[in-house]
Amino acid sequence: MLVVLAFAVAITGCTRAQDEGWQGYAEGEFVYLASSQSGTLVQLAVRRGQTLSAGTIAFALEAVNETAALEQAKHQLDATRAQLADLMSGKRAPEVNVTRAQLAQATANARKAALQLARDEAQYRAGGIAKAQLDDSRAQADASAAQVRELTNQVTVAELPGRAQQVAAQQAQVDAARAAVVQAQWRLDQKRVATRQAGVVYDTLYRSGEWVQAGNPVVQMLPPQNILVRFFVPETTVGSLTTGRSVVIRCDGCAAEIPATITYISNEAEYTPPVIYSNERRSKLVFMVQAHPSVGDAPKLHPGQPVEVRLR
Template structure:
């Protein structure tokens, strides 16, 4: 017997109620969530920040980069005025040049002395040997003529001449001995010159150190990137005065990005360091970026307002950092929201997050 219209309406209404109930049961019991072994979470991409600050006080003369610019390690980011230090550098360089010239002259004089002293000693030695021989011969002749004069063989005047010749030869010998002593004194002069050179060399090192110090101060006026990355914030502008230690730039390394997510308290016990994860962003739909769990907070905190959880009743969560294995072509950037799936059971296949 066919159903009447009223009975059919009641039956359709019952079916609708059952369908809504099934959907509600499925939704609130979490059957749309990921299977056991996978945990989904979301957050924002962040990076390790590096602050570039001025070592010295001064006025910014030139800013080389803007926010959003990619920079390489060692790249010049900004330069402070160096007028006063440049003048000090000129004075220090002039002092180095002066001492260097004095040192070069002293070394040249020492080289000449080292060549001349041996020659002078050899010449004085030869003269001394000749003078000794002449004095010895003159003494012998004087004695012989004295004996001859005493026997009356030669005139007394001739013996006196021989004695005078001996006296002259003795004087020449003393002069030759003095020449040898003077030649030996040349060695003392060489040593004194060597001492002067050592003192000048020490003075040169001191002057060079002073010049290097000023050069280092001038180099400190150039603010360079300590690492590669992107300029997130340019905190100062041209012409501003900055004190020592004043932050000027905020950099982030695009090769060391991570997604900071918040995992509910009831799921945190399933996580451990090193677990793999896959990150998804709206900018690259369907593409998963591999990551690793490198940080798990030791204390719980209330769920941030911008973070979603499968159960909005969750109040306490733990911060977890998922570091990307790589950032191909630097497509990922800080501040971008993203979803993640963390796998804590290896046998469970990957699935995209469901919200």
């Protein structure tokens, strides 16, 4: 009779422990919105408790210097592109026409010099002129012909684009200017910070007009997927739990149980309350377990709120 009574007491104790569930609390893993650039806060577009969608502008910093730097980089890019186009096109048409006119004049002079040389050669054979005059005529004809060849080559060169090495060097300048535009645009974009995911504004840490150092958070957000529950399971029970297992959460003021999924089980034990370890006190040995509710149910919980967790 005593054995049966003891067994009944043991069963009742286990049932009561299971009915009571495991105690824990809701926790939030906050997201802090900050800029990589320093500046004066000129726009704080959100307030505490506001629910934001992804892509919403949260705050903006003064950006006069960054805007000017972007304009300068764009003008520099335009200049390098124009220089590259100039190298690729060769000389302008009016400049080429000037050289062609000079070539036409030199051709006429060469023709005249050739005719004069022919007359002087005939006169020299007849004994009408001296050898020195013939030499002068021959030199003038050679010089005129050389000038024609020079101007012909100048016309050809004027119509050519820049040398391959010059074009490659200028193309590198264009690429560098384009990269400078990208950098300037990035710095300007950093002055306006938007949310990357939906969530609730938990707190704002600066006011408009205050100086914000680079990297300092301005807005503290809590996305629903970052809300979780931490509860503590006895050492005698933790072995039966696995990640992915379903549980339900109960809390004061909750209209219904909130389903959740175990996502983490600690590998390290802790004591609650702290005691000296002994085989007799193993019931005080607990493991921390985390469970995430669905995104739709997560806003029903608040960080720091006491909860009770049971197996589903």
